Amino acid sequence: MPEIGSPEFVFWFRQAAPYIHAFRGRTFVVAFGGDLIRDGDFGPLAHDLNTLVSLGVNLVLVHGARPQINQRLEEAGLPLQLERGVRVTERDAIIPVLQAIGQVRFEIEAGLSMGLANSPMANADIRVAGGNFVTAQPMGVREGEDMQYTGEVRKLDVAAMRDRLEFGETILLSPVGYSPTGEAFNLTLEDVATTAAVALQADKLIFLLDQPGVVDEQGELVNELTAAEAEAYIPSERSTSSDLDFYLPCCIRAVRHGVKRAHLISRHMDGAMLTELFTHEGIGTMISREPLETLRRAIIDDIGGILALIEPLEEQGVLVKRSRELLEREIERFAVLEHDRKIIGCVSLHTFEEGEIAELAGLAVHPDYRDGGRGEQLLKHVEREARRLNIRKLFVLTTRTAHWFVERGFAPAEVDILPMKKKELYNWQRRSKVFIKTL
Template sequence: MRTTELVSGFRQSAPYVNAHRGKTFVVMLGGEAIMQPGIRSIINDVALLNSLGIKVVLVYGARPQINQALRNAGLEPQYHNRIRVTDDDSFRLIKQVAGALQLDITARLSMSLSNTPMQGAQINVVSGNFVIAQPLGVDEGVDYFHSGKVRRIDTAGIRRQLDNNGIVLMGPIAASVTGESFNLTAEEIATQVAIRLKADKMIGFNDVGGIVGENGEITAELMPNMAEHILYELEQQEDHCVGTAAFLRAAVTACRAGVPRCHLVSYAEDGSLLQELFSRDGIGTQIVTESAEKLRRAVISDIGGILDLIRPLEQQGLLVRRSREQLEMEIDYFTLIERDGLVIGCAALYPFPEENVGEFACLAVHPDYRDADRGTTLLKSVIQQARQRKYDRLFALTTRSIHWFLEQGFELVTVDDLPAQKKQLYNYQRRSKILALDL
């Protein structure tokens, strides 16, 4: 029987379902996303995250809706240093807009019709005074009036609701200890909630599905420093997307405060949130925490570190012996993980261009660093390199790590499936198992 796309996709997503279960995600739904025709699908997907055991805090914004409401009332939106000035007349409208959106989102999350993806779902949507605000006051002679910032967050109260399998819904209006209300940005609320909850992810949306690189493609991953550089360049453009810039600023702050990953995905492409979270390659841009470890291509000065790493495995018969001279000639094939100047992991991609395939070889990780799945990190890097070269297949030979390769999606093949040159060099006494991954 032929395996359907549904079955294949379900199987491929299973590891990510298991990995995300019990984790805390802060999802920032900007006003731009809420205006889109696909907002129903986005909210359905957020509800699906909850159904899969993910703890979800949903923070919504209303920037374009507020601006439109102000203009309809004959009021021009006022800003100072990119922060809204919220006078009395503006605030009355802002509270109306924010309140209406909260009711609309709650209603959508409560939907459970038989012909919708949320059939049978019983989602408890909780809103409340989880954020305590304080006024921004006066800056450079400009009074912000009812514009505020986060003073305190009731993390214990939020966790209680998340532990009860509820979705916590937060908007841009928050109360203060004096009983007043203030207008905050969704980005600040989402950032501070993510930081103080020690969330595993913060997720935002824009029109293009991430950060577009120089080649016109979505940049898969950014460190905070690079994201900050892109943010600076973005803000120099008069017609830049305010929502994208705001999310980048929030993501840089969150990552530097300990949130491991911030994702930016498309609100225009149906299912982009699920594709980003439950597929191997993702679809958007991740801003990730800077690390003392670096994944990079090897250079000739790394020969000593690579030899120190692979010699013990060669002596155990786990790796084929390579001389220093051979390594010097093949150094361009190697990728390594370096930590504080120490080579703690390496792997190689040997090319067989005639058959348009590559060999994943010489995988080694320092014994002190084998508890963080660095082998998988190296494999993903080699797979990416192979795909950039447009190889059809990646193969590997192993005597001990068969199950690990099978877990990574490889399949057992025969000697006859090897490239001609590799087939001639195959050691029948060593009897290595041959595994291949279609790219």
């Protein structure tokens, strides 16, 4: 993060403002393993969680306890048995398991209770809610192995959880559930977290893991995936050592069942969660049900976003200046390209009485997104719309981007070819070049 007071900090803070507004009152489920507690890294995470709470985010935390359970079982001389990466919990092991889970829970509650002056937790008011929210059932026999006291979530007391969240409390769920007969079952944190996120229809499901996120064949981080795209990264055979193998399928299931976004973020980078949530680029992998970018007809609420795109280009002389009032009158002519609720591109189509000719205008793409073919996407949208209206010719006036349009089939033309109304408004001082394309 840039140094406070620097222009970079001001820019970053302004970029974060839309997210701060959008996240207020939303529900996030954040899941992390017991290794984060074991390694002493919960303090910085507590600071970030406190930041989210202070911004009005409803938090549900789900913790694991695998290394703590392993230690307890080793001390008790009990075997560590895994079936495809999931612990087989024998009857003799359930007490050490519950003790380890309780130990981790107490450490988390203590970390969330900090309030030292001159620290990020100063004046923190995180009230932690817990209880028997999770009803469990035995996992049963899997591939010939009786999982015994390893269970899976049967249901959650969603009404009680919503009450706690509306009361301003942070819910802490442990990987343990209880059956109607009073038995306790050891659960996986990913099962608890995913079920909770789906049941609450959370806005985000966030997993903190050892890996930075999903990486491609070249070893590069993949920042965004749809659920369908993410399936290609699920290995045919699950590894017993990779968090990603367990969490990625859960992310896919969550977004397909109503969770808006799922995130995979490294637990090893300080502030990774805030960077992922409050910057456009992020730092992990975000998974959504549908593509994050949509091309749609503009509405009146988009005017602020359109102005933010075109005003820098107007100042450079690339586009003709338009007032807010003019945009309001012409908003139905615009289409916008939206990326995760942020407008990153716009274009407009102006028709005339002559009928067979129309103008492409106001084509702009945010500087951070200009290398992905989005300008061409907006151009093709206008061409499709023009054909739908039986328009045969499309023209554009430009001072700086002539080559871009020529490369896409536009040819130089004289001012005389313009419709009468446009010809009357032509600015001879600006001396825009005219290009035309037959559709």
